[in-house]
Amino acid sequence: MTRQRITNEIRSALEEGIEAMMAAAADRTGAKLPTERELAERFQVTRHAIRQALERLEAKGSLWRHVGRGTFRGRRSEAEPLAADVTDFCSPRHILDARRMVEPSLASLAAVNATPSQIAEIQATCRRCAAARNMDDYEVFDEAFHRAIAQGSGNPLATELFETVNQARKKIVWGAMRRAVLRPDRRAFFSEQHREIVEAIARRDAHAAWQAVMSHMETVAQTYETLRQGEPFIV
CATH class of the missing domain: 1.10.10.10 (Winged helix-like DNA-binding domain superfamily/Winged helix DNA-binding domain)
Structure with a gap:
């Protein structure tokens, strides 16, 4: 078979x-x-x-x-409003810009507000992400890692913003970048950046957490840009 x-x-x-x-x-x-x-x-x-x-x-x-x-x-009821899909009007650059605005602030809040159990979950998802042996597992744990940080922020509205941007990321950016981005060498580099984010959150350093996530976002943006232009990726 x-x-x-x-x-x-x-x-x-x-x-x-x-x-x-x-x-x-x-x-x-x-x-x-x-x-x-x-x-x-x-x-x-x-x-x-x-x-x-x-x-x-x-x-x-x-x-x-x-x-x-x-x-x-079942099917969506005609009475159920069908909201316009904002992703119809977005480019990968829009998604990356939105991530820069949202995710560093979530990490900064998590450094201040996350409970010990939430920090433990952030650390656990970071380890699982680093240990992933294939793209499917990495994608699952990468999403879980960033979601754990959002939930650790203690702000449900900000967490909802994360979910909205994350759905758009998966639809617009991640689908096109997935195979190119998630090669083992790049996964290892991203995982090292994740570790720096976790360490800043665990020691309750809000500024360092913000900087670590922003650095991660810049790397993601650089990766996408080099792929879009067909250039080799160098870290």
Whole structure:
């Protein structure tokens, strides 16, 4: 059996499993699904695999999603307002600029406000990200790392801003950059920058945390720019 065939079988089984779970949970349109993280744990797959399955099920009309509110069974009701997708008007540069504005401040707040358990989660996701052996695992833990920092900020509105920018990042920037950016050497360099961010947050140094994330954002921006221009990437 080929690897591609196995992959297709797993994808089909995952979609069938999610549809069966939705049917068992509630026999009505509008029932809310568990989060991507909960689904990944339930089906023992990566969040990237869950995200792809949800995208295919949404295209089939089995469910619909609303950033910041969740994923719901059935087709979107006509009464449900369909907000304009801001990503339709964004470029990768817009996303990178937004990350520069949001994420350094979140890290600065986390250095001040994060609880010991939240700092432990930031440290744990940093280690998992550094230990990732493939792009799928790295992507999952990289997202979890930045989300843990946002949650450690203690500001739910700022955390929601992070989620909005993160959704746009995955749609506009990450999809195009993913394979080029996540080579082992670049993953290692990004992981070292993550470690510097964690150390600043753990010692409650808000200014150093802000600077460490800004440095990370500048590296991401440089990476994207060199890829866009077709130039070799040098760190």
